[in-house]
Amino acid sequence: MPAFRLALAAGLALSLSACATAPSRINDVCAVFDQRDGWFNNWRSAAERTERRYGVPVPVLMATVRKESGFKGNARPPRTKLLGFIPWKRQSSAYGYSQALDGTWAQYVRESSNFTARRTNFADAVNFVGWYHSKTSDSLGVARNDTYNLYLAYYLGWNGYKRGAWRGNSGIQNYARSTDQMARRYAAQLQQCR
Template identity: 50%
Template sequence: MKRVFFALALTATVAGCAKTPTQTGNACAVLDQKDGFFTNWQRSAKKAERAYGIPMPIILATMYTESGFRQRAKPPRKKLLGFIPWKRPSTAYGYSQAVNGTWDQYRSKSGKNSASRTSFSDAAQFIGWYHRESVRKNGVAPNDAYNLYLNYHMGHGAYSRNGGRSNSAVATQGAQRMQTMATRYDTQLRNCGRR
């Protein structure tokens, strides 16, 4: 009987860890919902901040912009003939929406071969690493959410070739959304004592 109860409690706890947080517009509420024994998003985001020098609000705002904090997020499928579900436009997946090639590159360069795009902690580390590469390769300031996002969306090479300008309305809107959220998250985290 004790084993059955323990198994049910463990299943409920693990299932709760994977649930997408509500109130994603409030960083404090997001972290409150993910502050448990098995998962602690604040600790994971702070660890990524310390490792890569990218502010925690920017790491969180990247996840908000890319996946809405959905663990298994994927780009929507294209439609064939306007209604038949077809291929996805990219291999982006998980919290960070990292594509296969970039994720493999991160795992190889960081030595984190078992990192998973569905792990919040691993995704936070990836985002910190990628943004630090933007700082190193393209001279973006670590707290420049707008240009960090353009690097993230366009890739380092395209950002450099285009002089930091995007011809894509999607990238520009995403960068504006991320800049707004990073500023909001920073204020919220300071107000609730988590910054």
């Protein structure tokens, strides 16, 4: 019977965390951590574990998640419209906090041996971001604290980054620039709330 109660409690905690809404003050990393750090779900600890494992600073990780999903665990790209008004397919398979694509998420699960990982779980998603940025650093020579270039590679994929697909694309350059600025802001804020 105790095993049944434990499984029931775990299931209840999981269902409650799935219903959680995104933090309301997403431009303040201290507020994000304050709003989401609890007994079942400690976002700060998850981000710090990822930093220790992959060497990617917490502000870079958090700025990436903020840009990708606004800290919404069930975020998806909008649907396209058929005939201009009928909701149709989504633009991509991006999903969850990290907006990881199906294929890249499957690669992460295989390489990390984290077979229970879910894109809707913050700890798994931030670990994915750390893994992705670490592979970018190792294979493309981007520094682990270079938010601008890490985000370009994250957004475009490794091949798109290698091809320089951001050159001449001011939209993606602005996305990467604003992610870099957010990481700098988060780094300053973390000094105040540690």
